[in-house]
Amino acid sequence: MEHPIHSFMKISMENIKEMVDVDTIVGQAVDTKDGTTIIPISKVRFGFASGGTEQKTDKNQDSQQGPFGGGSGGTVSITPIAFLVVANNGEIKVLSLENQTHIYEKLIDFIPELLSKLRLVNPKNFNGQRKTKTEE
Template sequence: MSDHPIQGLMKTAMENLKEMVDVNTIVGDPVETPDGSVILPISKVGFGFAAGGSEFIVDSTPKAASEGEKKHPFGGGSGGGVSITPIAFLVVNGQGVKMVHLDQNTHLYEKLLEFTPQVVDKIQQMLQMNNANNKKQQQTPPQDININVDPL
């Protein structure tokens, strides 16, 4: 069975998309600054692909009928697109690794994850203080109160 023309269209489009999108598109080439820091650009990549075609039926001629095989003309097309959006920079230096976001809304989840250990520590401290206060109140015996009343 011979290859259908749509297969050639799809193969060509996919090979061209493969050449355009690679790992270096998402995590860019590192840039070294004079102070020794290394900056890596981070991008969001989206791509789409479409292909389609149709075979047209033509009135048969006596010559085609005698060959025993009818060949229909083919018409088709394919296309694709790539969207590359820079979203952050990864900065690696002597102090550690830091992510610098270009859009402030993008890193909301990262900030939540960053503050989670601190929140858990504060809650544990509050519970420990509450337990200590409850034990202290239970250990302290009630004091006697004397009330003197003068008779009239």
């Protein structure tokens, strides 16, 4: 026979799993009139607790398990942290909602500028074709 605490945990975990899927973290894309696509990005946090106790019974009773009391609970926190903005010209930007701008966001924003500057310095190497050993 399964212990009653297992059913508490199973029900709680199934309900939390149903609430959160990939669309919760990377939201549904929203298209604007000018052709820009905006995708919300969220941070998801989980908390879960479960517990129980068994009471002692009289020794004269045939039952091996005493009365059980228990409970479980969970929490989910969903916080929007950024928007991924894809302009109609293909330009991609990350708009952070947090006070701190992460280094990864800065790098992503800097890559197109870096590639443009490298093409200006040496356009021969940035025409989309790879050099062979004989060309070097």
